[in-house]
Amino acid sequence: MDCAICWGPRxxxxxxxxxxxxRIRFGGVVDAVRGVSLDVRGGETHCLVGESGCGKSVTxxxxxxxLGRGAVRSSARLAFRxxxxxxxxxxxxxxxRGDKIAMIFQEPMTSLNPAFTIGxxxxxxxxxxxxxxxxxxxxxxxxxxxRVGVSAxxxxxxxxxxxxxxxxRQRVMIAMAxxxxxxxxxxxxxxxxxxxxxxAQILRLLVxxxxxxxxxxxLITHDLGVVARVAHRVSVMYxxxxxxxxxxxxxxxxxxxxxxxxxxxxxPVPGVVRRDQPLGSIPGTVPRMxxxxxxxxxxxxxxxxxxxxxxxVPLRLQGPDHRYLCQxxx
Amino acid sequence: MLTYLLRRFVLALLVIFTVLTISFALTRLSxxxxxxxxxxxASAEDVAVIRKTYGFDRPLPVQFVEWVRSAASGDLGRxxxxxxxxxxxxxxxxxxxxxxxxxxxxxxxxxAIPLGIVAAMREGSLVDxxxxxxxxxxxxxxxxxxxxxxxxxxGLRLQWLPIAGAEDWTGFVLPAIVLAFSAIPALMRLTRSGxxxxxxxxxxxxxxxxxxxxASIVMKHALRNAAMPVVAxxxxxxxxxxGGSVVIEAVFxxxxxxFLAWESISKNDxxxxxxxxxxxxxxxxxxxxxxxxxxxxxxxxxxxx
Ligand SMILES: Nc1ncnc2c1ncn2[C@@H]1O[C@H](COP(=O)(O)OP(=O)(O)OP(=O)(O)O)[C@@H](O)[C@H]1O
Ligand SMILES: [Mg+2]
Numbered sequence: 001m002d003c004a005i006c007w008g009p010r011x012x013x014x015x016x017x018x019x020x021x022x023r024i025r026f027g028g029v030v031d032a033v034r035g036v037s038l039d040v041r042g043g044e045t046h047c048l049v050g051e052s053g054c055g056k057s058v059t060x061x062x063x064x065x066x067l068g069r070g071a072v073r074s075s076a077r078l079a080f081r082x083x084x085x086x087x088x089x090x091x092x093x094x095x096x097r098g099d100k101i102a103m104i105f106q107e108p109m110t111s112l113n114p115a116f117t118i119g120x121x122x123x124x125x126x127x128x129x130x131x132x133x134x135x136x137x138x139x140x141x142x143x144x145x146x147r148v149g150v151s152a153x154x155x156x157x158x159x160x161x162x163x164x165x166x167x168x169r170q171r172v173m174i175a176m177a178x179x180x181x182x183x184x185x186x187x188x189x190x191x192x193x194x195x196x197x198x199x200a201q202i203l204r205l206l207v208x209x210x211x212x213x214x215x216x217x218x219l220i221t222h223d224l225g226v227v228a229r230v231a232h233r234v235s236v237m238y239x240x241x242x243x244x245x246x247x248x249x250x251x252x253x254x255x256x257x258x259x260x261x262x263x264x265x266x267x268p269v270p271g272v273v274r275r276d277q278p279l280g281s282i283p284g285t286v287p288r289m290x291x292x293x294x295x296x297x298x299x300x301x302x303x304x305x306x307x308x309x310x311x312x313v314p315l316r317l318q319g320p321d322h323r324y325l326c327q328x329x330x
Numbered sequence: 331m332l333t334y335l336l337r338r339f340v341l342a343l344l345v346i347f348t349v350l351t352i353s354f355a356l357t358r359l360s361x362x363x364x365x366x367x368x369x370x371x372a373s374a375e376d377v378a379v380i381r382k383t384y385g386f387d388r389p390l391p392v393q394f395v396e397w398v399r400s401a402a403s404g405d406l407g408r409x410x411x412x413x414x415x416x417x418x419x420x421x422x423x424x425x426x427x428x429x430x431x432x433x434x435x436x437x438x439x440x441x442a443i444p445l446g447i448v449a450a451m452r453e454g455s456l457v458d459x460x461x462x463x464x465x466x467x468x469x470x471x472x473x474x475x476x477x478x479x480x481x482x483x484x485g486l487r488l489q490w491l492p493i494a495g496a497e498d499w500t501g502f503v504l505p506a507i508v509l510a511f512s513a514i515p516a517l518m519r520l521t522r523s524g525x526x527x528x529x530x531x532x533x534x535x536x537x538x539x540x541x542x543x544x545a546s547i548v549m550k551h552a553l554r555n556a557a558m559p560v561v562a563x564x565x566x567x568x569x570x571x572x573g574g575s576v577v578i579e580a581v582f583x584x585x586x587x588x589f590l591a592w593e594s595i596s597k598n599d600x601x602x603x604x605x606x607x608x609x610x611x612x613x614x615x616x617x618x619x620x621x622x623x624x625x626x627x628x629x630x631x632x633x634x635x
Binding site: 064066068090093094095096097098099102103105107110111112113114115116117124125128129160162173176 | 538543631
């Protein structure tokens with residue numbers, strides 16, 4: 001990273017999370033993820049962008065080992081700090097989850113249990129992984145709530161989720177994710193369900209926390225404004241594949257895949273990314289991928305589509321660390 | 331919370347009034363009571379005297395108001411058969427029925443909840459299908475028939491348990507099991523569907539993302555939410571069980587309120603019938619209220635409302 005110095009703790013060279021050729025198939029008929037590879041390093045924010053339905057959440061859930069029944073996952077490598085996770089038992093995975101790897105979900109309104117207080121839900125994750133009794137856990141919870149900008153943390157601990165607004169619930173989710181000082185935070189559109197001012201606050205918060213704690217963050221979003229503000233590295237996802245991956249500055253400077261360029265072209269002022277600009281202004285929608293599909297999945301919507309696009313797509317290099325999947329040479 | 335309970339309470343009063351009306355109407359509509367009381371051998375004068383003594387000659391609305399007023403003050407009339415206040419008859423027999431009802435509910439919950447949880451955890455599996463089949467059979471099986479099967483097997487063949495009366499707790503075992511059977515299917519289905527919903531919910535996904543133990547995820551996070559409707563329905567089921575005890579108490583010769591009802595129906599002792607119907611209805615309504623209260627305590631969202 002060229003700006004590693006300004007980011008406090010240095011971006012560590014060895015990846016905290018390594019994903020190679022991750023594939024997920026639902027019910028034998030839907031290929032939701034088709035060979036995703038990505039790395040997230042310590043102190044780095046890796047943004048996963050793409051339109052709705054392209055497989056971002058499923059990728060995150062697969063990394064966490066939280067896919068439901070009916071989903072088949074395979075991968076060449078799925079490693080946390082060098083340890084392969086694919087072979088771990090449910091029990092061993094549970095040891096990592098909530099402790100070393102934490103996740104914030106896309107749905108703040110429903111992700112907290114309505115039957116338990118905020119305090120009880122925050123404390124239990126600490127008690128589970130660190131022990132130390134409820135008192136200690138609640139103290140820590142109150143501290144973290146204050147840290148994420150929740151007013152009157154002591155009061156909040158005794159409240160139930162329904163008494164909190166969406167923004168507060170998402171802050172609670174973030175604070176809860178931080179209870180055990182995770183090394184990797186997977187945040188699935190943590191701000192999508194929230195209004196713009198709260199969005200900005202929460203993003204600022206994530207950046208701050210990363211600076212202070214050296215977190216590795218995998219941030220899922222379809223908001224290019226968010227990407228421009230916080231990403232060190234970006235992977236653009238389309239129909240279950242990463243079609244382009246590059247350091248953020250390189251990606252904005254030289255978007256190479258037609259899909260990436262179409263996304264950026266949707267931003268009104270060239271080069272300037274507006275915060276409120278969502279993806280999905282490209283005509284058409286992400287196709288549903290069935291097993292046996294070959295060629296480029298974007299070709300139906302691509303203005304550069306050629307006959308050769310039905311063949312296997314080559315992986316091209318645009319720079320030393322900038323890859324994209326396309327027949328076109330930019 | 332308070333307004334919620336108040337609303338429930340007013341509703342309960344309305345229901346009780348409806349029950350009063352219906353139980354009154356039923357006994358008056360089922361033929362001339364004076365004739366029934368007097369018996370087949372009585373003369374026309376006898377019937378007239380009876381009609382006068384019991385006040386059946388007065389207009390129906392007057393009789394109704396009278397009955398509501400005395401019922402409200404706890405006076406449920408006198409049994410023609412026992413020549414005793416009905417309230418005392420009921421009080422004497424209530425412990426047996428309550429024991430039976432609670433025992434049946436316990437059996438039902440102890441069977442239904444674990445089976446429902448197991449079925450939900452393996453939705454669609456053979457275990458799940460087996461459990462659902464048992465529920466279906468249980469629902470289709472008439473209580474008295476099951477009672478006879480159990481009496482033949484455990485009472486007569488194996489002679490493990492008494493088949494009639496309640497000298498000690500063993501007398502309650504067979505009737506409680508039979509009675510429980512009627513409540514098991516509904517409670518089990520409810521547990522199962524509640525658990526299926528809870529297990530696929532976002533908050534259970536969060537619990538898994540926190541790395542909690544399987545026991546905590548299922549028994550705490552999922553069950554707590556799935557239990558709310560089960561608790562509510564089990565209070566209502568208890569009411570139904572108490573009502574259902576009429577047949578079971580008759581079959582097992584347990585001298586409870588149900589037995590009293592059965593006896594008084596067959597002997598045309600209409601104040602008792604009327605009173606027992608009212609009594610069971612009030613219990614049922616009270617239990618429904620309690621269920622709402624339980625729910626309010628369990629569900630923080632209701633508590634705030
Ligand atoms: N349980 C499931 N069974 C079958 N298909 C599924 C399941 N979960 C997800 N999918 C499919 O996988 C694809 C990717 O879904 P995913 O939720 O990852 O999208 P996303 O990129 O997160 O979109 P969004 O931006 O709307 O959150 C979708 O086509 C979806 O229909
Ligand atoms: Mg998603």
